[in-house]
Amino acid sequence: MNLAIFFEPLPEELFGQVTNPKTVGAYLAPFIHSFPDWRSAEVVLIGLPEYRGTVDASNLTYEGPNRIRKELYRLIKGTGQWLVMDLGNLLPGIHLEDTYLRLKEVVEMVVDSGKFPILLGGSHDLTYGQFLGYEHLSKSVNLTLIDSQLDVAIEDDALPEANHLQRILLHEPNYLLGFTHLAHQAYLTDASMLGVLEKLHFELFRIGQVRQQMQEMEPVLRQADLISFDVSAIRHQDAPGQLQANPFGLTGEEACQLCWYAGQNDQLSSIGFYGYRPELDHRALTATTLATMIWYTIEGFYQRQGTLDFHSNHFLKFSVGFHDNPNKMFFYKNRHTQKWWMQVDDLSGQRPPLIVPCSYQDYLTAADGEVPNRWILMQTRL
Template sequence: MDLKLFFDPISSDIQVDSLPSSAIAHSMYINQGQLPELDDRDIAIIGVQESRGANEENQKGISLSATEIRQSFYRLKKGSGNLKVVDLGNFRNGPELTDTYQRLQEVCGYLMENNILPIIIGGSHDVDLGQYQAYENQEKLITVLNIDNKLDLADPKSALPVDAHIHKIFKYDPNYLFNYYQLAYQSYLVEAKEAELIEKLYFEAVRLGVVKENIKELEPIVRDADMMSFDISSLQAHYCPGAVDSNVYGLTGEEACQLCWYAGLNDKLSSIGFYDYDVYKDTTDRKTAFVIGTMIWYFIEGFYNRKGDKNFRSNDYLVYEVSMGGEPSSIKFYKSKLSEKWWMEVPHPEETSGFLRSRMIPCNYSDYETALEGEVPNRWITTYSKFV
């Protein structure tokens, strides 16, 4: 694939050479006029300017968001490890909105085929359709994690794309969506029938209050995701006044960074996007851009601290089999000696090859304790229900 057809250099307003030598920008390969080579790269940043799926009043500010995010992110200090990160520049919009989705699908699919994780910055939230469609040719079922204060399940025939993109993901043909999680939705912004639909499909939506009660308990959900889509409207207006749908209530900046850290650590996760930042709504010192830049920093830092938790048949795991005395007769738990994280095994029809990646379900030690008490953990039940 000739990536030059899809990208323009970063904005000339960003003076990389003027940044301190310790800035993370100097440890990256950046398209400042010539597209860098992808050889031996781990992560590729894609700046998106597509905003036609949003309200007209937000479109201009969204289209400028990638540049402002870079301005903040580039100034941060390099973390640990030898970074192999490339910034491909600004993605060229298609003639129509759907053309942008298709182009992003092609580029993200190509990057993932070459074991390069795309980080999408900027654009309206419906752009994650292109991110999702990039998994179409991977011949496996995937899990999507969406962090948003709304469910975005409106009817595409009568709503803006930004309000209906999750609906389109659910209806997309071919269907390769195995599981869907949504974190930090706010009940007073969601119609009851939308929440009921999530439950009916055996998907999981977690209210903001539950997330804030104990964010560490939600780490297995993040660890289960192949794709993560982050709408910054899920953060409090105090931290992200430049979010398209900025509200008083939401995640704190620290909580958002912790979720990004978990996502970076997730060996399974292969793409992430940060959406719905309107530059014109931000403060003069670009507080929102700084928070998003820091979230990206934590994600990359987590990525370079991955433990390689993939091969469950290796000697890197302790296996515990709990007898249940009913159905199921027993449940196997796996604890990684490297990361000390837990998984449990859920049986499924072996001939259905698409489910092979989904039989090992991330869990907490508390799920193991639940099984020891003779109860089947909810995560096990929810997953098994998808097979029968």
């Protein structure tokens, strides 16, 4: 399939000239005159100027992805080799559902080719199209959402942006192995829905938990196959270009920290940034915040360790016994990165054991004779 037919080129007056050879813009190959040879890239940027799934879409400017690009291109390139290409903006379909399917095809093709797509949205319901891009895989996937609330509205007239999570959770065929939600705010979230998701053994972290246990979010993000980041999770002071004028939420620094963790995740194969409303971003502060988050994601990508061989000399293996149980729990620690993994055995013996990301605290919990909650959650999914 020729991806070029789905994209429109970027305006030359904005992205055709590079004045500083040390900036990100000097290292990107943008789609201006000819579609780039994206198969020779490692990371690809994809703009999604689609807002029909949100409120007040008729009065919008569709320059959101380009505003983010403008600020990203100005930043100084990081330490990695940065084989990044910008494919331009995805052409919306005739109907919103057509855009979802078009995004599905693009994500599917790019991920299958071993490239890492970074999606610049667009309303948050485009997460559904991103998720559909994994339907063809012969495995289940882990999804992580970072948002101030749960988008699971059940009203018949609910906007797609307000109920796309429900569509994902109810999608058939079901290929969702795990779901994690970060940074929701209790006063914006239905407690009964939280209870339903917890009974399904999904992980949910309030904004206070994320802030107080930031390092514990690293293993949480390390198990994600795809991540969707809604700008509404960031406080209004750092990201005013959003519908919610919420004074609480993640700081820009905390958002960048999460993106740094996400980029380093060898398992992560796509990430989307959604909810940016440029008409509310008068001094491009939100665009700058998002551009910096993307910068940290790419920089983290170039810190990845590659294939994990837990039997190599790069890993230390720890065995933890329990005084009232003959079984043992095994942990692995990377000598270089100091990151931890945990082996989860299928108690029924029908499946091979899984080695999943964990934290040092999980190891200490096991060493104290208690089974880590992360082990219990993974056991329920086997």
